[in-house]
Amino acid sequence: MKSLSRHVLKGLAVLYLVYLAISLLIVLPAMNIAAPRLVRDSIDRELASELLLFNPFTLAVEARGLALTEADGHRPLAFKRLLIDLSLSSLWRPGIVLDRVWLDELDLHVLRYSDGRFHFDDLLGEEEAPEAPEEAAPLPAFTVKEIRLGAHTLAYTDRTRPGPYRTVQEDLKVQIDDLSTVPGSDGDSELELISDGGGRLSWDGKLDLATMQSAGKLVLQNIDLSPAWRYEAERLAFVVNSARLDLEFRYRTNWARDLVLDVDALSLRLHSIDLAARDLETYPETFARLEELLLSGGEMRLGEQSAGAESLALRGMELSGFEEGDTLSLRDIFLYNEGEAEPASEEAQTDPAAEAEETEEDSESSESEWAVALAEFSLTESGVSWATPRLSPERMEVRPLDARASGLAWPASEPSDFAIDLGINAVSTVNVSASLHLGSGDGAVRADLSGFPLSWVNPIVHEQLRTDIASGRLDLRSELELADFAPATAGFGIEIMELGTVLHETGEEAFKLQRFAVEGGAIDTSGETLRIGEVLLDQPAGSLHIGEDGQINVNGVLRERPAPAPSAAASPETGEDSNWRVIIDRVALAGGRLDFADDSLPLPFRTMIEDMEAEITDIDSMAETPLSVTLNGSVDGYAPVVIEGGGTPHGSEPDSEIRFRFRGVDIATMSPYSGTYAGYAIDSGTLSLDLRYALAGQALDGDNRIIISQMKLGEPVESELAVEVPLKLGLALLTDSQGVIDLDVPVSGNVDDPEFSLGKVIGRAVMNIITKAVTAPFKLLAGLVGSEADLENIFFAAGSVELDEIALSALGDLSRALQERPQLQLRVGGSADPVLDGDMLRQRGLEQSLLDGGLDALALESRDERWAEAVRARFAVLGEGDMLAPEATDDDEATEQAMSVEDMWEALIAATPLSPDALEALGNERAAEAKRYLVTEGGIDAARIAISYDLVSQDSAAHMEIGS
Numbered sequence: 032m033k034s035l036s037r038h039v040l041k042g043l044a045v046l047y048l049v050y051l052a053i054s055l056l057i058v059l060p061a062m063n064i065a066a067p068r069l070v071r072d073s074i075d076r077e078l079a080s081e082l083l084l085f086n087p088f089t090l091a092v093e094a095r096g097l098a099l100t101e102a103d104g105h106r107p108l109a110f111k112r113l114l115i116d117l118s119l120s121s122l123w124r125p126g127i128v129l130d131r132v133w134l135d136e137l138d139l140h141v142l143r144y145s146d147g148r149f150h151f152d153d154l155l156g157e158e159e160a161p162e163a164p165e166e167a168a169p170l171p172a173f174t175v176k177e178i179r180l181g182a183h184t185l186a187y188t189d190r191t192r193p194g195p196y197r198t199v200q201e202d203l204k205v206q207i208d209d210l211s212t213v214p215g216s217d218g219d220s221e222l223e224l225i226s227d228g229g230g231r232l233s234w235d236g237k238l239d240l241a242t243m244q245s246a247g248k249l250v251l252q253n254i255d256l257s258p259a260w261r262y263e264a265e266r267l268a269f270v271v272n273s274a275r276l277d278l279e280f281r282y283r284t285n286w287a288r289d290l291v292l293d294v295d296a297l298s299l300r301l302h303s304i305d306l307a308a309r310d311l312e313t314y315p316e317t318f319a320r321l322e323e324l325l326l327s328g329g330e331m332r333l334g335e336q337s338a339g340a341e342s343l344a345l346r347g348m349e350l351s352g353f354e355e356g357d358t359l360s361l362r363d364i365f366l367y368n369e370g371e372a373e374p375a376s377e378e379a380q381t382d383p384a385a386e387a388e389e390t391e392e393d394s395e396s397s398e399s400e401w402a403v404a405l406a407e408f409s410l411t412e413s414g415v416s417w418a419t420p421r422l423s424p425e426r427m428e429v430r431p432l433d434a435r436a437s438g439l440a441w442p443a444s445e446p447s448d449f450a451i452d453l454g455i456n457a458v459s460t461v462n463v464s465a466s467l468h469l470g471s472g473d474g475a476v477r478a479d480l481s482g483f484p485l486s487w488v489n490p491i492v493h494e495q496l497r498t499d500i501a502s503g504r505l506d507l508r509s510e511l512e513l514a515d516f517a518p519a520t521a522g523f524g525i526e527i528m529e530l531g532t533v534l535h536e537t538g539e540e541a542f543k544l545q546r547f548a549v550e551g552g553a554i555d556t557s558g559e560t561l562r563i564g565e566v567l568l569d570q571p572a573g574s575l576h577i578g579e580d581g582q583i584n585v586n587g588v589l590r591e592r593p594a595p596a597p598s599a600a601a602s603p604e605t606g607e608d609s610n611w612r613v614i615i616d617r618v619a620l621a622g623g624r625l626d627f628a629d630d631s632l633p634l635p636f637r638t639m640i641e642d643m644e645a646e647i648t649d650i651d652s653m654a655e656t657p658l659s660v661t662l663n664g665s666v667d668g669y670a671p672v673v674i675e676g677g678g679t680p681h682g683s684e685p686d687s688e689i690r691f692r693f694r695g696v697d698i699a700t701m702s703p704y705s706g707t708y709a710g711y712a713i714d715s716g717t718l719s720l721d722l723r724y725a726l727a728g729q730a731l732d733g734d735n736r737i738i739i740s741q742m743k744l745g746e747p748v749e750s751e752l753a754v755e756v757p758l759k760l761g762l763a764l765l766t767d768s769q770g771v772i773d774l775d776v777p778v779s780g781n782v783d784d785p786e787f788s789l790g791k792v793i794g795r796a797v798m799n800i801i802t803k804a805v806t807a808p809f810k811l812l813a814g815l816v817g818s819e820a821d822l823e824n825i826f827f828a829a830g831s832v833e834l835d836e837i838a839l840s841a842l843g844d845l846s847r848a849l850q851e852r853p854q855l856q857l858r859v860g861g862s863a864d865p866v867l868d869g870d871m872l873r874q875r876g877l878e879q880s881l882l883d884g885g886l887d888a889l890a891l892e893s894r895d896e897r898w899a900e901a902v903r904a905r906f907a908v909l910g911e912g913d914m915l916a917p918e919a920t921d922d923d924e925a926t927e928q929a930m931s932v933e934d935m936w937e938a939l940i941a942a943t944p945l946s947p948d949a950l951e952a953l954g955n956e957r958a959a960e961a962k963r964y965l966v967t968e969g970g971i972d973a974a975r976i977a978i979s980y981d982l983v984s985q986d987s988a989a990h991m992e993i994g995s
Contacts, residue, residue: 059085074154076101090117091131107150111136118176125213126172137182137203145190170212170240180205182224193265198258201225207238214241228255230275236282243287251278268314268364272305280329290333297329297340308364314352316416317360322347328406339404346411348432353418353425403441410434423489428456443470459483459504472516480507485530498541503530518556525549537576545570545622562614570622571643578630613652620645623664640664640672660689666696691722698742716742739772761801763854764808809991812848820844824988825961829864830871832956834964842961845991846969857971858979858992859961861954868953868987873943880943881905899932906935909942955980957988 062083070078081096091114098109112135118128142150182203189196202225209219222234232254236247253275260271277300285291304321308314328341352361414430431454438447451463459482467474485503492500509523531543551564623643643664662674676689696718721736744759765772804811809823820841828835834842849855863869878891881901890897930938958978965971979992 059083070099090119091115101150105140105142105150106138107140107142109138110134124174126174128173129175131177131179132175133177133179135179135181137180138184138186139182140184140186140188143187143189143191145195147191172213174209174211174213175207176209178205178207178210185224189262192262194261196262196264198261210238210240212240220247226254228253228257230254242285244283244285246281246283248281249279251276253277268309269306270309272307273303274301274305275303276301292331292333294329294331297326297331299326299329300324306365308360314360314364316418317352317364318349319351319361319365320347320349321345322412335402336400337402337404340406342407342409343405344407344409344411345413348410348413349416350414351416355418355420400442405439406437408434408436408439421490422487424456424487427487429453430457439469441469443468446474455483467513472513474513476509476511476513478507478509478511480505482506485527497535499533499535501531501533501540502543504528518554520556521552521554523549523552523554525552539576540572540574542571542573544568544572547571551616559611560614561611562616564616566615566618568618568620568623570624571620572624572626574626574628576626576628576630611652613650614654615650616648618645618647618650620662638666640666643672645674666693671695688723688725690724691720693718693720695719698739712745712748714743714745716740734775734777737772737774739766741770742766742772757805760808761805763856764804764811764852765801766854767851812852813844815851816844816847818844818848822848823991824986825957825991826986826988827957829867829987830875830953832953832960834960839964842964842969846965846971849965849969849971849975853975855975857965857976859958859965859976860979860981860992861957861959861961862986862988863950863953863957864987865950868950869945870940872949872953873945874940876945877939877943902932902935902939905939906930909939951980961991 062085063080066080066083067078070076077100079096079098079100080094082094084093084095085091086093093115094110094113096111097113098106100106112133114131114133116129116131118124118130121128144150180203183201185200185203187198202223204221204223206221207219220234220236220238222232224232226232231250231252233250233252234247236245236249238245238247254277256274256276257271260267260274264270278298280297281295283291283293301324302322304319304324306320307318323344323346325344325346326340326342327344329339331338350361352359354360411433413432414428415432416426416428416430418426431452433452435450436447438445440447446466446468449463449465449467451461453461455461459480462479462481463476465474465476467476483505485500485505489500492498504527506526506528507523509521511518512520525548527544527547529543529545530547532541533539534541546567546569548565548567548569549563550567551562553562554560555562621644623641623645625640625643626637627640628637641664643662645660645662647661648659660674660676662672664672666672671692671694673692674689675692698716698718699713717740719738719740721738722733723735724733742762744762762772765774767773809821813820813822818841820837822841822845825834825838825841827833827838849857881891881898882888884901884905886901887897890901955978962973962976962978965976966973
């Protein structure tokens with residue numbers, strides 16, 4: 032037995048010696064000689080090594096100073112030492128057990144060629160079509176007691192990128208203890224890596240391959256993110272001057288079946304972010320900077336599809352850019368790649384059926400959407416610098432810019448709170464606060480804008496008006512109630528202070544006001560109602576100037592815009608028509624002023640309407656109830672002006688009435704207009720107006736009462752526009768004894784008529800009155816005293832200068848009328864009818880001749896026989912009857928018949944001579960008699976009445992002519 036044992040031991044010893052001899056004399060040399068040849072023949076690479084060792088005692092394999100070189104000289108792999116040590120415990124423990132796997136000073140270089148190939152593509156072989164997945168086979172049992180990996184450099188070069196792109200990670204240290212696929216073993220692991228740019232990555236955890244789970248902590252410190260930008264730099268329009276990342280979190284994961292991952296204590300910090308435009312010439316002053324983004328208290332549950340954080344804080348964010356045409360610099364450099372996107376292929380065109388399927392899939396997937404929550408968000412110490420031609424100055428500095436939010440969650444169960452505070456150009460401030468349910472879209476928002484200079488929006492104003500806003504600031508406060516993310520109701524107030532505008536063309540002030548305010552504003556979108564409590568205008572002032580060329584300064588202020596396309600909102604197809612109701616309880620104006628000037632006239636004109644106070648109430652765009660308007664003011668500081676009115680301009684049938692009352696306006700200031708259109712300046716006088724205009728539908732009806740007191744015309748003015756009317760006479764006819772012109776001027780017209788102009792209608796009506804007065808002055812005078820007599824002609828009996836009752840009545844009426852019009856001058860001319868008055872004068876001459884011949888006056892008056900004898904005697908004396916007798920006839924009876932005394936009397940009258948000036952003298956006597964009566968009985972100043980020998984006609988009358 033002992034001998035057998037010795038033989039066995041001796042055999043084992045011999046075998047061991049043979050094993051050692053083979054290992055040392057055959058295997059070890061063969062490894063060093065055959066390995067390079069084998070590598071060259073199998074993968075066409077050169078393998079170089081300092082030494083390949085096999086320890087027959089510990090069953091360890093070691094490679095020292097190994098380097099792998101490819102045909103083009105690229106060395107993808109090199110390390111100082113690789114040690115793999117097989118453990119004797121493999122004899123009794125499950126699977127293969129390794130005591131150590133060490134890899135020291137690894138240099139790994141992955142290379143991608145310019146054609147897109149990797150240097151190891153030939154080792155992968157051709158891709159085969161993937162087979163149907165099979166159930167994963169269990170991992171073979173193995174255990175590594177200690178894994179130690181130390182990498183000197185991990186490099187990646189990509190020649191498809193310009194440069195070419197290269198990044199290097201250094202000083203990788205990996206330490207894993209008890210890595211095993213055998214159930215019940217979980218090893219402790221450590222990993223540390225110094226990244227390109229000096230950052231550090233470390234991992235400390237447990238890894239259980241048997242149960243496919245791990246837990247640990249991952250830390251990234253000061254990681255430089257610029258290598259990631261450099262990899263895509265050619266496709267990006269911006270450069271990363273600096274960007275650093277810190278990340279730390281704890282995790283637990285299991286991938287045995289579905290991936291399960293839980294992350295806790297997550298802290299993310301982005302800092303020293305500096306991004307700028309690559310093309311500084313095209314995009315100057317365009318950059319994005321951030322001092323720090325800090326996410327704290329983060330957690331994530333992959334299985335539960337939930338994530339959240341305690342806070343997200345951004346500090347020191349600076350954005351700078353500009354807008355020019357279609358260019359938005361920040362958008363262009365950060366969102367757009369160079370080049371245009373290729374059009375979608377036909378296969379990529381939208382398929383309605385596929386779209387419907389995607390919608391169904393989306394609705395199904397939405398049932399398992401992620402739940403996300405953020406307790407606090409803040410943005411501090413930040414600002415935005417933005418240049419836009421839409422504002423003036425073009426560059427706006429939004430600083431400070433602070434924002435806060437709390438209670439952010441999705442899906443939302445409670446409202447979240449938001450707040451934004453910012454300043455603009457160190458002048459204006461904006462404050463917004465809100466409480467909003469992110470799920471339903473219901474909430475409330477309050478926004479306040481303070482001290483906004485209105486001159487900043489001049490570029491926008493210039494698109495509509497040829498006017499500059501020279502001064503003015505805006506305050507706005509608003510409160511909105513939201514429903515489904517849309518405004519449901521809103522309350523607002525507006526205040527504009529010290530507004531001033533300047534016209535482009537002349538540089539003169541167009542309009543200004545001290546304060547404009549809208550108070551009690553409310554909007555109800557569901558009821559389509561806008562309601563305003565008060566609109567207040569304090570000290571508004573405007574100018575209306577007419578230049579020498581007749582152009583009004585406000586003409587052309589409004590730029591012509593293309594006519595808008597017909598709105599589809601009220602189209603018959605949709606059947607929808609937005610019909611908002613606007614209600615304004617009160618509009619008030621205080622301290623208003625209008626500066627009016629007209630330089631187009633021969634004499635420049637200027638006046639000022641000041642101290643305007645106005646009130647309009649009950650404005651309702653849909654109500655039939657009338658609104659009320661009241662305006663008070665003064666012309667040139669002393670002549671009061673009152674405008675009152677009311678109506679329903681928004682009713683189905685517009686119906687309104689307005690009254691203008693001017694008192695004591697000094698019309699000497701209106702000389703430019705009187706000189707231009709009437710041919711005379713005005714030395715003095717006052718004007719009062721009481722104007723009423725009523726609008727029923729499109730029909731205008733107006734009554735204008737014009738009262739002019741103590742007007743005195745000045746010197747004539749040469750004007751081509753002056754009307755051909757004897758103005759002085761017309762004014763004298765219209766001016767009463769108190770020096771007052773009192774006119775009632777009715778007007779009417781249709782406002783739809785393109786030729787309708789209220790000024791023209793009133794002017795035409797006034798001129799009609801003056802024209803009628805001048806062309807029919809005695810008719811106007813008769814109307815003053817209610818007379819129907821012909822005051823222009825005072826008729827006398829034939830051959831007489833005595834006034835009968837009719838003539839006396841007419842002269843009485845004329846006297847009263849002249850007393851009403853004391854400025855009128857009267858010319859009186861007498862006339863005589865050659866037939867009627869001539870016969871009467873001859874008759875009186877014959878009668879006087881008979882009286883002179885001895886006839887008794889009583890006989891003449893009674894025409895008795897003595898008168899008849901005298902007539903026969905005179906008849907016989909004048910021509911012995913031959914010249915005065917009727918022609919003889921052949922009829923003996925006619926010849927014998929004697930002429931009657933009456934025939935003889937008529938023949939004597941016709942034969943009585945009449946002095947050449949008899950008729951003229953009669954006319955003059957009649958004129959004198961009319962003047963005598965007007966002076967002595969009518970009380971008219973004799974200086975106002977002149978006898979004119981030019982006023983003659985062929986009738987028996989005293990003729991009157993009006994002068995001034």
